[in-house]
Amino acid sequence: MGTPFLLERYRRDRRNLLEFLFSEGLIRAPSRTSIDLAGLDLDSISADYVLDCLESGEEFDPSEATRRYFDGLKYPIMLNSSSTNSYYFVSEPEISGSPPRRAAPRLSSGMKITTNGTSSQVAKHDNLIGRDVGISGESRTKGVATADEPSRLLEDKDILSLGLPGLSTGISDDEIRETAYEVLLACLFCGGKVHFPEEMKKEKKTNFLKGLRSKREGLSSFPVPEDSHSDFLDIIRVQMEISEATNAFIRKGSRLSNLREMNEQIDVPCISLNLISVLYKLDFPSERLRMQWQRRQANILEELLGSVNMDSKMRETLQILLRKLRSIEEKVSDVYDGFFEILSLIKRYASKLSSMPGKYGFQSKAYYRTASYQFNIKLYEKLLYSVFDILEDGKILEEADEMLEVYEFTWSTLGITQKLHNVLYAWVLFQQFIKTGEFLLLKLAVLEMQKVLSHKNDEGTEEAYISSLICSVESYGSKRFLCLVDAIFFKIYLWCCYQLEDYHLHFAQEKSAIFGSVVNLAVLTQTTSADECAENKYFGSMAGNIPEWKLFHFFIVKSIQAAFKRACSLAENQSSVELKHPLAIVAHELKQVAEKEYTAFYPVLCQKYPKSGKLAFILLHLLYGERLKPFLEGLTHLSESVKEVLAASNTLELCLAHKLSSIYGDNVDSSATKYVHPYQISHYCAPLVLQWIHAQHDNILEWTKRAVEIEDWEPLSSQQRQAKSAVEVFRIVEETVDQFFSSNLPMDIIHLRSLLIGIVRSLEAYLLHIVNQQVDVTMLYPSTPALTRYAESIYPFMKKKFVQLTTLEEKMTFQLNTLTGPKLCVKLNTLHYIRDQLDTLEDTIKHSWNLVQSGFGLADYFSRISNGKSSVDVNVNLSACNGSVDELFALFDNVRRGAVTTSKMMLDFIGPRVIFWDMRDSFLFSLYRSSVNSARLEIFIPLLDQVLDRICDLIIDELRDQVVLKIFQASMDGFIWVLLDGGPSRAFSEADVPLMQEDLAMLKELFIANGQGLPFDVVEKEARLARQILDLFALKADTIIEMLVSASEQTAYHLKPTTGGRSCANDAQTLLRVLCHKKDGSASEFLKMHYQLPKSSDYDDIPSKEERTSTSPILSDIFRGAASGRRHPCDVGAAGRRRPTHPPPVPTFLSNSHCRHQCEETSKY
Known part of the structure; x- marks a missing residue:
């Protein structure tokens, strides 16, 4: 400022x-x-x-x-x-001479x-x-320190100084302003536009804010008569900061002077002399103010009259007269009789000078237009500055147009023409814009400059006059003498150069409109070719011979270079603080520069220079590439800092490629392609990325094993019922995937395949651990008691035979005890969670990979334009790559199949675990023992209900029906086991059948749960076999014997039974066991006669607590010939449901001796 x-x-x-x-x-x-x-x-x-x-x-x-x-x-x-x-x-x-060479004396410490x-x-x-604040809002001092601008601009102490000849008397800025107001009033009064009343009414305003009353009351909205310009004087006075006291005596002096009676052109000396002659001491509010005013008038006269080339004697005489004029304190004729004589002599000199012949076709009495043009221009500038609101520097008054019309009355006195008015008004607007940053002022300045350029000179007269108004300007290390108009153009152009040579610094993102106007202003005021500014080191041939193109080519190169130097300097300072490699910081800063160039500057610059974007982005690519090349050549491993640099470099190159491709496609001039050197990041980092992925394989696998080994299979929370180890595993996997894709490194399908293999390996290891914890479901089933025929005990105290049982291994028992129902539910939830997360992970990887592939064509953009290739081959390669990626994700199908298989294993295990292991005492070993009435199912139902509630609380909704169905199936298997394999202590009469049917109905109702449990048709289907077996117990023994004989005949000559399991209740195995447990004498006789089965009263099948976990080979010994063909209760029949295991049907070709042999083997135990 x-x-x-x-x-x-x-x-x-x-x-x-x-x-x-x-x-x-x-x-x-x-x-x-x-x-x-x-x-x-x-x-x-x-x-x-x-x-x-x-x-x-x-x-x-x-x-x-x-x-x-x-x-x-x-x-x-x-x-x-x-x-x-x-x-x-x-x-x-300057007059005082050089400073003393001796050192200044030091001040004592106690001196104040x-x-x-x-x-x-x-x-x-x-x-x-x-400070002087530039367009961007930063101080110019700060901008100079960081932008590395050309030294020629920095050497100019005041780039906005016009270089007008100096004023020899040192008239201050305030004195010029007050003189301009005096000249304005004199011109208006002389032209008859203002009439001052004889008695000046004292205005009742107490401060200058009331001077703006006309603005607030909308005075300008009413038409102003031609002879009523005095209505604006109050506004002008306030705007020019003239006090009311000063305004009063200036008005009085203008009224008392004889300027209106003069028939000739008035000038500034004439105005000053008339005011001096009519104003007295009493006209001033204070003696001090009068002395100041009189000294100012003397200085004005000395400035204007002393500028004439006169002989030394005349100049000395004039100086003596002016010195006396300054020293006179009062105009009292009887005391100072020489005052009027002095004033008369000065008027004679002034009249002589003003009557000299005019120049450039002007009439006489216009000498002071050219002799003292610098003073007149300063006066007119002060008038023009008054159009700006003193309360808001960036705003123009609503009355500005009317004020400018009023100022036209001073043109003839100050030597102002229309062209000079336009260029001076543009200069004032421009300076006020620099001061305030108000965009409207810049737009108005551009309009005024356009008026200047479109102005037509009057037969060369005005042009000659304007050419005589010489200004001295310094630039590019030399001094130039230009006319006033050219000096203003040149100064504005220099300022535009200063801004545009580093427009990234001087124009913020939101200042794009100002940037566009500055660009237009630079074009309007261009007075120097780009060749005179500096050599175009980069891509000089792109601009050709068009001056405007060469100019903006120069601006873009200088601004990009300055932005690059700032980024490098910033990186050196911040790298130690942020612990980042300087090249990574530089790349990040240049990416922001490119974004700002693309969004804010290119839309404006491309209108003046179509190749601006191409130049800016390729130059950014080149400058960073020169710094990056030595770094890439020294790479040996992928450290964190190396990864940051490679990622930032790749991101920058993709960003620049995207900008260029979106603007020019593949059509880049050959003049620029020789400067394009691709970074080839993929060439350097491909093996390093693969090495990093392999290291992540081991890391994920190690964390997976550690997480699953310490897993206690408790639910994570009531909402998240999966195991925390699975969450941890997928967290590690997702972090690795995020690191992989967020690395911003170029990657191909080999890297993706290696990443997927590592994920699959870890998940398969997790599933394998779950499978290894499982126990064979056959270990859950109790030993099958010996087949006997019903017989009442004759000797109740006779010692009975016991079945010798085999105890399970301690390791197997420990495994079974860890596989509880709640833990199995958590495992099932976890397997389902794995499948869901795997689908989500696949979608995430595909989406990220598609984003990576979207930049596939940009990755080698610079390689293509440097080799002159098109993008057709890129699209072909991209399609082939997408097909290979779909095949890669088939690796996840192996994990899905493994999870489904493991889930099926768990489902097949959880039902028998609950019924045959957890509830064997309360269900298998207690139901219907000794008699039906004393051991009904109603005792077992509450316990089973509690188990179901607990499981339903733990299992997720998607698996609840499957788990409950498996428990129901196991319940049916257990119920059938009690009926058919319940041992010697269970025998049922026909009267017991209704009670057992009621128990079956009660069990079905528990699982239907009033429509909130399993579907009714599913329950009926699963309970059909149990219902059919109960119906067999309701038949007569003779009927069952006939059915057994018939079923045995159907299996004649079959050495091995079918392996499809029991498909109905009418097979030989089921009928035989019904007869064994039927409380009927004829059935007992039949079994004794044909099978030689021992009496049930001879055996005690109540096992001890240790023996309940054992297995027995009795059943396999009795039916050894067919043991290899039977199926376990877990086996799936043709209908897809589980069926209980029973001995295979007895073929009819078995002789009595064969049956007797089997009984003898049984009696050994």
Whole structure:
């Protein structure tokens, strides 16, 4: 931000604060009256004095405040900083000579450094002034330090300075502003556009905010008459920060002067001299203000009159007159009779100069247009700056157009033409845009510049005049002398170059609209070819000979290079902090640069330079590739840092390929392809990725074995009923899959196959562990008691025979005890969870692989364009790859089949486990023992109900019906076992059949559960065999014997029975056992006569607790000839359900001697 802007901001803020303090009544007025702000010059009172009055509560004295202010001007300004103190000299350093060579004396440690009130106050205000903020919101100082801009731009201390000739008298910015207001009032009064009344009514405004009343009341919405321009003077006064006291005596001077009676063109010296001649001491609110004003007028006259090439004697005389004019304190003729003589001599000089012949076709009396053009231009700039709202620097007043029309009355006095107005207004708008960043100002500046370019000169007269307005500008290490219009164009162009040579730094993502306007402004103001800026080291032939293309080619190359250097510098600083490799950080930063280039800058640049995207993305690829190549050549193993670099590099290359492909496809100029060098990440990392996958195989397998070995097969929670080991295994697998696909490394189908093999190996090991924990289901079934015929015991106290049982091994017993019903439920849930997770995992891998394959064509994009190939072959390879991937996932089918088989094994085991092992005492060994009435099924039902409730709480809904069905099937098998293989202690009469049928119905109702359990038809189907066997017990013994004989004849001459299991209740095995357990004398006689079976009263089949886990070979000894052909109760029949195991049917060819032999073998036990 330039010095004028800082002074303007400081002055406005200072005035606002003082007005607030006075208007709020915080400062005590003399005699407790209110302070009249209209008669108080806030710019000429000491802020330190006001603050002292506020703090101490003393009364405010305006004269003391003014005295303190001017006394403070005699001291140098000092700024305090953290390191040292800075002083501003009152005198000019150039005149003072070189500084002393000796070292400054050191201050003693006890010395206290103090500053006067004025300097400290200035320091405080200076701290409120911010840095020059660029478009992106960052300070320009910061941008210079990080962007590595060209040194030629950095050497310009003020890139926005026009280089107008300096003012020899050192007139301040405030004095120029007040002079511009005086000139405006004089021109309006002289032109008859403003009429001042004789008696000026005192306005009752107390602060400058009321000066904007016309804006808030919508004054501009009403038509303004041609002779009513004075309506805007109040707004202009406030905008130009002219106090009401100053405005009062300026208006009075304009009214009393004779400018309106002059029939010739007025100029600035004429205005100053007329004002000096008509204003007296009483017209000013204070003597100090009058002296300041009179000195300012003398300086103006010296500036304008002294610029003429006159002889030394005349110049010396003029300086003496002006010196006397400055020293005169009052115009009282009887005391200072020389005042009017001095004034008359100065007027004579001014009139002589103004009557000199005009140049460039202008009329006479227009000498000061060219002789003092720099002063006139500064005056007009001050007028133009007043169109900006002083409350909001970035806003233009609603009355701006009317104000500009008013300012046209000053054109003839200040030498302004339409073209000069447009270019100066564009310059003012542009500077205000730089100050505020308001986009509308930039758009208006562009429009004004377009008007300048479209302006037609009047037969060369105006062009010659404008060419005489010379400015001195420095750039590219040399000084140039340009006319005012060219200087403004050149300065704006230099600023655009400064921004566009690093547009990635200066324009944020949301500033794309501003970027577009700056690009248009650079095109409008282009005065230097790209060849003069720098050599195009990269892709110079792409731009051809089109100047505009070469210019933006230069901008893109410089900005990309600057962004790359910033990324490298950032990586060096952050790599040690973030513990990342610098190349990985650089790649990440360049990817963001590419995204920003594609979304924000390319849509604008491609309109000016169609190859802009191609240049930017290929250059990014090239610059990073130069850094990456040495790293790739030194790779030996896939460490974490190497993985980060490879992944980031591959991501960057895919990103750049995607941007280029989406814009240009495969149509890349041959002039750029020679700079394309693919990174070939896949060539370097393919073996390293495969090595990493193999290491993950062992890691997953080790974790799987560890998890399953310590598994206790308890549910994870009430909602998650699977084992925690399965969750852990899939967590490890998913983490590996995520690492595989999130690595952003190029991969092919070999890597995917190796990954799937590792997953399958781990899951198969998990399933194998579950299978190895299983026990053969045959171990669950109790020993089959000896076949006997019913007979009442004649001697109840006779010692009975016992069956010798074989005890199970301790290891087998331990395994059976660990396979409880709840644990089996958890295992079934886990197997189902494995199948579900496997499906999810497959979908996830396929989706991730498809995403990887979507970039398959981009992976070798740079290779294709460097070799001139098309993308047709890529599509063919992609289709073939997709077919091979579908075949790879068949590996998961092996795991699915293994899980299904293991689940079936569990289901076949859980029913017999519950009935034949857990409940053998309460069910198998207790039901109907000795008599039906004393051991009914109703005792067993509550226990079974509790078991079902527990299992239903543990098993998932998808498996509940299957598990319950298996338990029901085992219940039917156990019920049939009691009826047919219950041993010598179980014998049933025809009267017992209704009771047993009731028990069967009770058992079925338990599993139907009022429609909430198993389906009715399924229960009836499974209970059909038990119902048929009960019906056999209801038949007469003779009928059953006839059925047995008939069934035996059907199996005649069959040495081995069929292996399909008992398909009905009418086979020989079932009928024989019904006769053995039928409480009937004829049945007993038949069995004694034909089978020589022993009496049931001779045996005791109640086993001890240890013997209940044993097996017996009795049944196999009796039916040894057919033992190899029978099926176990777990076996599946033709109908797909489990059937109880019983001896095979006895063939009719068995002789009595053969039966007798079997009985003798039995009697041995």
